[in-house]
Amino acid sequence: MLAAAIASFADDATSQEQVRPYTVIGDAIPESLTGAKGDAERGRGIVVNRQVGLCLLCHSGPFPEEKFQGTLAPDLKGTGARWSEGQLRLRIVDASRLNPNTIMPPYYRTEGLTRVAPAYQGKPVLSAEQIEDVVAYLATLRDERAP
Amino acid sequence: MTRAAFLLLTVVSAGVAASAADIPLGERKSGYDFMAPETRAMQDDDTANPAMLWVLDGETLWQRREGSAGKSCADCHGDARTSMKGVAARYPAFNAARARPVDLGERINICRTEQQRATPLAFESKELLALAAYIGQQSRGMPIEIADDARMRPFLQAGQDMFTGRQGQLNLSCAQCHDDNWGQKLAGAAIPQGHPTGYPLYRLEWQTLGSLQRRLRNCLFGMRAVSYPYGAPDYINLELYLMWRARGMRVETPAVRP
Structure with a gap:
């Protein structure tokens, strides 16, 4: 299912961009990767999209319309209450900076990877704009209870 | 020999080192x-298992003479129900001529090219899968x-x-x-x-x-x-x-x- 889910992603033009520099302070990237605030509505679309965000392969969340969700990673409910936008940004960009053993893929790193398929070489999983959209959306998930 | 080298040898000779995260054998x-x-x-239920169609094909292929040698699998190996019992449970197995392990599919193709003098079966072809399924079935239930x-x-x-x-x-x-x-x-x-x-x-x-x-x-x-x-x-x-x-x-x- 994971394989089928990502089949169309190679053609996604937004993944072509290079990784821009960013500054980590403590356990966060306080500044937006693009210098602008993301769009929470677009962010929700990325999170639930199995070809783009891939989030629900491993995470569950307050998405009653999504039947097939993952249990390998924390539920996304209440994410915005637990973490600041800067903390969320670093955890998406490269969670291995906080826990080298994490299963969370580095969404905005192209270095230090092994045997990357040709279609994805040199490309981050999400663009800076997409990550800002996801951060903006996750920050709205402040309710820890079921949807 | 240094102590470190001795320890390394000990670990290597004990087989592939188990890592901390390995699943315990009993679990x-x-x-x-x-x-x-x-x-x-x-x-x-073999009558509901769609894979049994391939097994039946494999049984037929086992008997079919192939290649310029005109030999079937059965001509050398006889009845697969006895000669192939437990074979698939041991694969991949070491192949001395190649100095490396080969899997069951490759082993079938080695027989085809070297014994039957036939062209190798393509990976994922119906014939290769059928023979592998038929041979594999003879090990069903075996460790x-x-x-x-x-x-x-x-x-x-x-x-x-x-x-x-x-x-x-x-x-x-x-x-x-x-x-x-x-x-x-x-x-x-x-x-x-x-x-x-x-x-x-x-x-x-x-x-x-x-x-x-x-x-x-x-x-x-x-x-x-x-x-x-x-x-x-x-x-x-x-x-x-x-x-x-x-x-x-x-x-x-x-x-x-x-």
Whole structure:
């Protein structure tokens, strides 16, 4: 299912961009990767999209319309209450900076990877704009209870 | 000899070193144990198991004379029900002429080219899968038993390194899902432990029979990692490690999976 889910992603033009520099302070990237605030509505679309965000392969969340969700990673409910936008940004960009053993893929790193398929070489999983959209959306998930 | 070198030798001679995250032998489960009752029932009943169509084809192919030598499998091996009993449970096995392990599919093709003098069967072809399923069925219920000797060890180690190493754009290892997170759900589906007990098997997702190499390619694709060509030594090493990891578990060929 994971394989089928990502089949169309190679053609996604937004993944072509290079990784821009960013500054980590403590356990966060306080500044937006693009210098602008993301769009929470677009962010929700990325999170639930199995070809783009891939989030629900491993995470569950307050998405009653999504039947097939993952249990390998924390539920996304209440994410915005637990973490600041800067903390969320670093955890998406490269969670291995906080826990080298994490299963969370580095969404905005192209270095230090092994045997990357040709279609994805040199490309981050999400663009800076997409990550800002996801951060903006996750920050709205402040309710820890079921949807 | 230094103490460190002696210790290293000791570890190496004890076989592939077990890692902390290995599943204890007694807690291993077949993919069968993660399946819905109706899928289990399909595997359990030969009249409902779609893979049995390939087994029947394999039985016919076993008798068919092929190649310029005009020999059938049966001409050399006789009745597969006795001569092939337990064979698939020992594969991949070391091939002295090639100085490396070969899997069952490659072994069939070695017989085809060297004994029958016929062209090798294509990977994932109906004929190759049928013969592998028929031969595999003769080991049904028998424990997997992979040779773990000095000749095999470098290949086992290479397979284990591939299993535990991170790869692909998503930077995942096989072990992160199949050792550390089995039983959890990936996009709603239970992650099995990854024991190749039933190949070749009928996968409902494929709507056909397929080899372990085909299944490994599916995972590599999902990890966004480079796929090897069919028959690549990297796959054989990983198959070998996975079968060793499943040592003692029962062969289910031809299995059914979701």
